[in-house]
Amino acid sequence: MIQFLNVIKRYANGNEALKGISLEIGDGEFVFVTGHSGAGKSTLLRLVALLEQATSGQVLVGGHNLSSIKRAQVPYFRRNIGVVFQDHRLLADRSIFDNVALPLVIEGYSRHETARRVRAALDKVGLLKQERARPVELSGGEQQRVGIARAVVHRPAILLADEPTGNLDPLLSREIVDLFSEFNQVGMTIVLASHDIALVRRSGRRAVILREGEMWQGEFPGLAQPQGPATE
Amino acid sequence: MTGRKASAKLDLRTRAVALAPRVWLGRELQALVSALGHLSKTPLSSCMTIAVIAIALALPATLYVFLENVARIGGVSESPAGLSVFLAPDAGSRGAARFARELQARREVETVLILSPNEALADYLALGGEPGTLDSLGGQNPFPWVLALELRGAHGNAEAAADLAAELNADPAVERVVFDQAWMQRLLAVMALARRGAGVLAVLLGVGVVLVVGNTIRLEVQARTDEIAILRLFGATNSFVRRPFLWAGLWYGGLGGLLALGIVVVELEILKEPVEALISEYGGRFVLSSMLVQTAAGVLVAGLSLGWVGAWLAASRYLYRKIGEME
Numbered sequence: 001m002i003q004f005l006n007v008i009k010r011y012a013n014g015n016e017a018l019k020g021i022s023l024e025i026g027d028g029e030f031v032f033v034t035g036h037s038g039a040g041k042s043t044l045l046r047l048v049a050l051l052e053q054a055t056s057g058q059v060l061v062g063g064h065n066l067s068s069i070k071r072a073q074v075p076y077f078r079r080n081i082g083v084v085f086q087d088h089r090l091l092a093d094r095s096i097f098d099n100v101a102l103p104l105v106i107e108g109y110s111r112h113e114t115a116r117r118v119r120a121a122l123d124k125v126g127l128l129k130q131e132r133a134r135p136v137e138l139s140g141g142e143q144q145r146v147g148i149a150r151a152v153v154h155r156p157a158i159l160l161a162d163e164p165t166g167n168l169d170p171l172l173s174r175e176i177v178d179l180f181s182e183f184n185q186v187g188m189t190i191v192l193a194s195h196d197i198a199l200v201r202r203s204g205r206r207a208v209i210l211r212e213g214e215m216w217q218g219e220f221p222g223l224a225q226p227q228g229p230a231t232e
Numbered sequence: 233m234t235g236r237k238a239s240a241k242l243d244l245r246t247r248a249v250a251l252a253p254r255v256w257l258g259r260e261l262q263a264l265v266s267a268l269g270h271l272s273k274t275p276l277s278s279c280m281t282i283a284v285i286a287i288a289l290a291l292p293a294t295l296y297v298f299l300e301n302v303a304r305i306g307g308v309s310e311s312p313a314g315l316s317v318f319l320a321p322d323a324g325s326r327g328a329a330r331f332a333r334e335l336q337a338r339r340e341v342e343t344v345l346i347l348s349p350n351e352a353l354a355d356y357l358a359l360g361g362e363p364g365t366l367d368s369l370g371g372q373n374p375f376p377w378v379l380a381l382e383l384r385g386a387h388g389n390a391e392a393a394a395d396l397a398a399e400l401n402a403d404p405a406v407e408r409v410v411f412d413q414a415w416m417q418r419l420l421a422v423m424a425l426a427r428r429g430a431g432v433l434a435v436l437l438g439v440g441v442v443l444v445v446g447n448t449i450r451l452e453v454q455a456r457t458d459e460i461a462i463l464r465l466f467g468a469t470n471s472f473v474r475r476p477f478l479w480a481g482l483w484y485g486g487l488g489g490l491l492a493l494g495i496v497v498v499e500l501e502i503l504k505e506p507v508e509a510l511i512s513e514y515g516g517r518f519v520l521s522s523m524l525v526q527t528a529a530g531v532l533v534a535g536l537s538l539g540w541v542g543a544w545l546a547a548s549r550y551l552y553r554k555i556g557e558m559e
Contacts, residue, residue, distance in 0.1 A: 049465070079467035091459055103466040108251040111258060154466075 001027045001158065001189045002048055007057035009043050009213075017043040019213040020057070025191060030184040032200045033193040035210035041193035044210070045160045048191065049081050050074055062157065079107060082151030086163035088143045090135040096122070096146050097131040103154040121149040125179065141172040148176070152183055159183060161192045165199060173199055260475075267479035270452070278484075281448045285488025285535060288441050290495035292434035293531045297500060299426055302419070302511075315393060317379040317400055318407040328377035331405060340383055340396055347378040376407055394420055438538055445484050445542030449477050453550050460550075470551045477547040478540060485539020489532040496527065 002025040009018040018040045025031050033041045046052040047059050050066055059066045062080065069077060082103075090099045100121055104114040122128045125145035127138075135143055144164060151159060161180065165173035177192070177199065184190050194200060200207050209216040251259070271278045317335075319328055325348065332344045347355075352375035357363065366374070383393060397409040453460070463473050 051465070075464070075467045075469045075472075077467075078465065083465055089458070089462055091462065102462065105259075106463065106466050106468045106472060108255055108259070110252070110255050150466075 001025055001029070001062060002191070003058075003060040004044075004047075005058040005060070007047065007054045007059055009040075009047065009052060010055040017213055018047075018054075021210075021213075021215055022057075023208055023215065025189065028184070028187050028189055030181065030190040030205050031192070032203065032205055032207040033191060033210065034195060034197065034200050034207050035216070037195055038212075039210040040213040041195070041210055042162050045083075045162050045191060045193055048158070049083055049160055050077055079103070079154065080157045082154070082156035082159045084144075084147050084151045084159070084161040084164045086166040088135075088147035090143060090146055090150075092135055094134075095131065096127065096133050096135065096138070099135065099146060100131075100150045100153050102150060107154060117153055118149075121153040122146075124152075124182075125149045140167050141175075144168065144172075144176060145179070148179060152188070157189060159188050159190045161190070163194055164192065165194060165196060170198075174202070177203055263475050263479050267476050268483055270476070270480060271483055277448070281444060281484055282487045282491060284444050285441050285484060285539070286491035286495055288437040288444070289489055289492035289531050289535055290499070292430055292437055293492060293496045293527055294499050295426075295430040295433070296530070297496065297527055298503075298507075299423060299430060301507075302423065314383065314411075315381045315397055315400070316410045317381060318410065319377040319379065320405055320407045321376055323377050323405055325377070327405065328379065332379050335379060335381060340392060341381055342384040343382045345380040345382075347380060349373045349375040349377060352376075352378060391420070391423075438534065441485070441488070441535070441538040442542040442545070445481050445539045446546040448484065449481055449543045449546035450549075452480065453477060453547055470548075473551060474544070474547045477543050481539040481541075481543020481546075482536055483539070484543075485535035485537070486532065487535075488539070489535025492531050492535065493528050496531070497524075 002023075004021045004023045007018055007021045008016065010016045021040075021044065033044055035041055043052065047054055047066070048061055050069065053067060061077075064077070066077075091102075097118055100118045101114050104117055109117070119128060119131070122131055125148055127142060127145055127149070130138060130142065130146075135146065138146065144167075148161075148164070151161075159180070164180075165176050168176065173196065180190050180192060317331075319331065323331070328346055328348070332346050335341050336344045350373065353366075353373050356375070366372075381396075383396070393411065397411065400406050400409050460473055
């Protein structure tokens, strides 16, 4: 589903975020990307979502080479992907319902179908009763769950999560990862970036370890890496 | 939540999916209403923008109404406009009669009076002309055949008369055409100047409206960069992102146009009395009402289109960037 071939990403300021990454993530896989902050985790996700383009090397997503994608195609490509952020990035001036509905409104779903899907997604994350609330009225963990509902409401093939548990306590973090596992079980390919080694280890899933923009082949301190792709 | 079957090849559509008309309409209506909602969140600055647009539109609109009314003076004056058509020297009495019949058949012409060279000579002498002058010309009558036209009411205004005169002048049988009222010709010259001036002014103020709307929308876009980034992240096309800003531009332009109409009506009410006094000196009458529908439509269309263009420029300038420069 996702393939990196010797990918280098250099920013305009000369900073090299990724220094020749090659990896493959299978269809329906749930993979963690871990490493210290600044190791290149976010850049890796941004390349998959086509928020950035590689300086050299190739990024293939769903058989499409992202370096040859036309600008007019980018919006349609992104509709196949859901993204969750550490700071959830909800729109403060809209209700929970409207926030979650956003991807469906963009795709032009009917009002009826939109409502049905939004409620299903909110139900899934346990926030159906809060649909009229504004984001500020919710706790951090609840806001993150709204962000997740928004990321999956349009049933994307790929779900990218950048430090989704960064601001949450261990218990809430585990709940979030469990939620992702449920989406993974119905076929969604998931890439979750986290610096939380304990969380990654507890999941028992395959982890890609980055260190200063390079793939780290050895054991990460305190991390036992399961061998082979963990397909559920 | 059931996940989409994750195929090896992602479903990549390059063209917009056609929406059902009802969905499309609902989406536009929703954007229309929410754009107004956004405007009302900052009432003071919105009102100021609308007022600036209104003033910029009202000025050329007032000039337009004014000029159009002045152009009609001839048509409603007590003595309708007349033209004297001097025929070429070789035109005989038959030619003159035939030409007179042709003119009489035209819609704009009320009456045609044929004046023969002999009648003209008699008039000349009766008015105290010097018979000796004729002798120096070898005893020949120098006067041509003349057709005196009186124009019909609605076609008797200065402009219609000028159009007819130009057409007749092009006829080889015609030597020249003279306006019976000299002031009308001077008025036409002044009008031509005023029209061009008003045109230049309208263009400048139109550009001003585009810039004012553009600047307002630019600030709006800047205030909503987070929202735009999220929209783009979830696959919004440029036209989707632009839509609410275009509606906002239409609101600004439309409301500015309405306010401009109000300004024009008040202005004309204030100017009416002195202008009527002035025009009655020329035997004319000031007609406002017949202009109102035309002016109203023009001002509104101008406001809407200029607002739309301003918004489009401001929003698009922000959208067309390379991947990675935006989010």
